[in-house]
Amino acid sequence: MSRSGRDPWKSAATLRWLVFGLVVAGLAVASLFTAGEIGRSRAIAATESRATDGGTLALAILRGELEKQRALPVILARDPDVRQALTGGSRHGLDLKLEAIAKEARAAVIYLLGPDGVAIAASNWNEPTSFVGNDYSFRDYFRGAVANGAAEQFALGTVSQRPGLYVTRRIEEGGRSLGVIVVKAEFDRVEADWRALGGQTYVVDKRGVVLLSTVEDWRFGVEAPLDPATAAAIRDSLQFGTAPLTLLPLQERGDLVQGAGAFAGRYVRMRQPVATTDWLLEVLQPVDAAITAGRSQSQALVALLLMPGAALAGFALYRRQRNLARQEADARSKAELEDRVAERTAELAGANERLVAEMAKRTRAQERLSNLREELAKANRLATLGQITAGVAHEVNQPLAALRTYAENARTFLKRAEPADADGALIRIVSLTDRIGTITEALRGFARRGKEPLAPVPIGTIIDGALTLLEGPLRLAGVTPLVTAPPEPVHVIARPIELEQVFVNLLRNAIEALMEGGQGGEPALAITVTPKDERVEIAITDRGPGLSEQALAQLFTPFSTSKPKGLGLGLVISQDMIVSFGGTLTATSAPGAGASFVITLERAAA
Structure with missing residues (x-):
């Protein structure tokens, strides 16, 4: 073939490669841009979720402090x-x-x-x-x-x-x-707790003036310029002293907030109203790093998907160009070569399909793994919430049972025309209703860990209160506890309401064990208080049927119980309370030999 015959073929081949390059480049640019936007959206959504969670915690910390301080003027x-x-x-x-x-x-x-x-x-x-x-x-x-x-x-x-x-x-x-x-x-303290949550947290009033902030320089700044009359009124009232009421270094930029100076960068903002006030709590979470990482990950994944496809397409085009060149040499060789190219093309197409299917399968598996992790996290949070809720119901049932007993006694006294005794039972009913509220507040404090401070508590008063609460069950079981304690008052470091609940739990379990079948002998139920230098041991011993080795090993495991209607939370909650006081709760038992629970607490001066 003459040179003039080859030039058109070369021009066509060059054009094909040029079109191929433009298509691959355009597809790559579009795919990488789309992947970057998807990564950006996911990063912002994840950061917004973190900001919402942080804002919820910050709001709970602030409201707890507000309610505590508001109670003082009412009492005083x-x-x-x-x-x-x-x-x-x-x-x-x-x-x-x-x-x-x-x-x-x-x-x-x-x-x-x-x-x-x-x-x-x-x-x-x-x-x-x-x-x-x-x-x-x-x-x-x-x-x-x-x-x-x-x-x-x-x-x-x-x-x-x-x-x-x-x-x-x-x-x-x-x-x-x-x-x-x-x-x-x-x-x-509130601002220090906020700093531990990450990001920047602050509170503004209805005029947009910053009242509280994890950034000291932002306090008494404003989110938007104040009108002259409002600014003058604030300065005249000396509410914020001589604060200049300068603008915060933040600007709204679409769905994000742009910071300036030392806080340069983009942030996700979450706003929540503070109940019972005209305040607004705001949380800023930096999002630049998350956006960069999200874009990089999405674009890297797209690049990994594009490169094999582009390589296979380029290779197929190259093979086709070679086949077209060989057609000029020999028609026979051309036919044979075309058969081989067709066979090879089919193999490559199958390999490409398998590769795409495998990639899609892995993508779906990764999505399922992510969904399973999210479901596991939700299940864990629900289990924790369920344990606390069940604990509240478990603890409130005790004074409710006592309420029923005293109510029935009051009816009996009224039928007998004994108003003094009926009045005493009604007084106890009123006391127990107050106690239900106190128990609920104490258990909520237990869930928050440390709302009520530790203080010296007279152990004798706690024991008397628990026995009073269980007076009905003790009388029904025919049990008179033997209390052995030093003549002088003994004080321990604890929270009184929670400590009394521990005694109620342990004594109620002992009473139920005795009602199932005692072993005889006296006393059936004993409470012994023994001071030991800087510690105090309180032993609650019953002569019930005792516990097996398996039951004793699982005694302080949540939801492990031998009672048909039990939740298996009473001893778990009791042990957690004692540990929070800096003490210990242990148990010893053997089948047929009764059970003994020993509480060890730090001794306190009267």
Whole structure:
């Protein structure tokens, strides 16, 4: 063939390769762009989920602190020492009392204002920055309490120059205002807990002024410029001192927030209202690193899928070009070569299909694995929630049973025309209803771990309370416990409500064991208190049928129980409570020899 005959073929081959390159390049660009956007969306969604979870935890921490501090003014407004100080009684004694309460409740300061707004007693009475003698009648929290009975104001302290929430309550007698009790709560601990959650967390009021923040420089900044009248009113009220009310270094950019300066980068923002306030809690989670990683992973996966396909397509095109060249040499060789190319092409097509199918299978397997992990995480959270909920029902059933017993006794006394005894039973019913609320609050505190501080508790009082609660079951079982304890009061470090619940659990189990079949002998049920240097041992021993080795080994395992209607949570909860006090709960038993539960706690001074 002449040279002029080859040139058109070469031009066609060149054109094919050019078109092939443009198609592959266009497909690669489009695929990588799409994969990058998918990776970006997934990264933002995952970061939003983390921000939502962090915001929920941050909100729970803040609300817990708010509710604790709000309870103090209500209680102190009814305190007789506070009223005596307002009517001419000892004020220094009240100083000491407020100082002790502030330390226990972790309040920044507690002080009492007279009807003229002048502080007459304060928990910081012995400090250089004492509030005693200062006039706070200009403060909105004083005016609000005088006018409405109660008020709250977040402001900068005029003396301490530290921000905090002022919670006030009016004290009155016979319709006349005697004064106002003020509790200032600072949120350093709350902000420290927020920092542990990651990201940036802050709270703004209805005007957009930052009140609390994990970033110190953001406090008293604003999210948007304030109108001149609002800014002037804030400065005139001295609510935030001389704070310049500068803008935060944040700007809305579509679905993200753009930071500047030391906080340069993009963030996902989550907002939640703070109940019972006009505040708004906001959480910022950095998203740049997640977007970069998400895009890289998606694009890498697409590149891995594209490269084999492009290579196979290029190889097929190359083979076809060679076949077209050989057609010019020999028609016979051409036919044979075409058969081989067709066979080879079929093999490559099958291999390509198998490769694509395998990749799709692996992708589906990875998605199933991700879904299973998410379901496992949800199941774990639901199991934890179920254990706590079941524990609440388990603990509340005890005073409910006692309520029924006292109610039946009251009916019997009324039928016998014994009003005094009926009144006593009704009084106990009222006490037990209060106790149900106390039990629920104590178990909720147990779930949060540490809401109520440890304190010296008289063990004798705890034992008496548990026996009183179980008076009906003891009488029904015909059991009179033998309590052996030193003549002088013995105190241990614990939380009283939770410790009493432990005794109720253990004593109730002993009573049920005795009702199943005791072994005879006296005493059937014994409680022994033995001080040992810096520890105190309390042993609860019954002469019931005892426990097998298998039952004893699983005694403190959740949901492990030999009772037909039991949940297997009582001993687990009891052991957790004792451990949280810094003590131990152990058990010994043998079939036919009864059982003994020994509680060891740290001894405390009276």
